[in-house]
Amino acid sequence: MDEPPKILNGGNSIRPQKRIFLGLLAVTCVLFTAILAVLWYVPYVGLSNLSPRLPLILGVFFLALLVLVFMLVAMLGFTVVLGRDLFFSKRLRGVVIKLLLPLMSGVGKLCGVSKDQVRRSFIAINNQLVLAQHLKTTPDKLLLLMPHCLQFHECQFRITGSVVHCKKCGKCPIKGLVELSEKYGVGLAVATGGTLARRIVVERRPKMIIAVACERDLSSGIQDSYPLPVFGILNSRPNGPCYDTLVNLERVEEALQTFLVASALTDLPIKNDSPGAEA
Numbered sequence: 001m002d003e004p005p006k007i008l009n010g011g012n013s014i015r016p017q018k019r020i021f022l023g024l025l026a027v028t029c030v031l032f033t034a035i036l037a038v039l040w041y042v043p044y045v046g047l048s049n050l051s052p053r054l055p056l057i058l059g060v061f062f063l064a065l066l067v068l069v070f071m072l073v074a075m076l077g078f079t080v081v082l083g084r085d086l087f088f089s090k091r092l093r094g095v096v097i098k099l100l101l102p103l104m105s106g107v108g109k110l111c112g113v114s115k116d117q118v119r120r121s122f123i124a125i126n127n128q129l130v131l132a133q134h135l136k137t138t139p140d141k142l143l144l145l146m147p148h149c150l151q152f153h154e155c156q157f158r159i160t161g162s163v164v165h166c167k168k169c170g171k172c173p174i175k176g177l178v179e180l181s182e183k184y185g186v187g188l189a190v191a192t193g194g195t196l197a198r199r200i201v202v203e204r205r206p207k208m209i210i211a212v213a214c215e216r217d218l219s220s221g222i223q224d225s226y227p228l229p230v231f232g233i234l235n236s237r238p239n240g241p242c243y244d245t246l247v248n249l250e251r252v253e254e255a256l257q258t259f260l261v262a263s264a265l266t267d268l269p270i271k272n273d274s275p276g277a278e279a
């Protein structure tokens with residue numbers, strides 16, 4: 001089995017997120033076992049009166065359920081820790097998105113873990129599972145989806161939906177993103193919220209999305225877009241939420257290089273201003 005690319009997989013920033021996720025997963029397993037034990041023990045007497053075999057049948061059913069859940073959790077844990085696609089990473093992503101995020105939010109609340117910490121951990125796990133699938137796509141099927149808060153607050157040019165009106169003045173990260181989209185030939189769209197983001201995805205029909213947003217928007221975007229693979233990159237908010245936010249362009253470019261087919265990377269346009277290039 002191939003290892004996912006090191007550039008996005010081995011970063012120290014992911015490790016604490018993995019630990020939070022795995023910790024919450026362990027707590028969830030203990031709680032689940034306790035709940036099943038209570039559900040088995042409480043009606044024990046009543047069931048024995050109906051038939052002496054009923055508690056055994058229920059016990060075997062609960063045990064099978066427990067074994068299934070533990071196998072699923074073990075598979076997920078190994079995929080996350082090893083960063084390798086052991087089995088069914090696509091299906092596992094579905095389980096994480098549909099079942100574990102809401103469950104982990106509840107367990108996180110019980111354990112005093114903030115919503116944003118749970119969401120960050122969910123995004124890291126989602127990314128790990130997307131990387132484990134070793135997806136490669138052509139530039140026309142890859143979409144960079146950005147939040148509107150990246151745009152400089154005084155910029156007069158309308159860039160929602162399409163960024164063609166950006167003058168690339170350099171006052172905000174949109175310039176760098178436009179340049180990346182031109183360099184790699186991928187689509188770039190800016191959304192003001194979930195509704196517009198959904199519309200853009202429906203219209204452009206990408207096979208894969210690299211999305212930038214805050215914890216809340218990225219988590220809901222990943223959930224809304226499932227089964228479409230979304231690789232999430234968190235923005236930074238030095239000026240507070242939703243205002244002149246920033247994104248690490250190197251990370252966006254690393255993601256592009258990870259998910260684009262090799263031919264899209266070898267066909268890159270040669271910059272005229274590169275050393276040795278003709279004027």
Ligand code: SF4
Nearest residue numbers: 152155166167169172
């Ligand atoms: S880079 Fe584009 S979007 Fe950003 S401030 Fe300049 S013109 Fe506006």
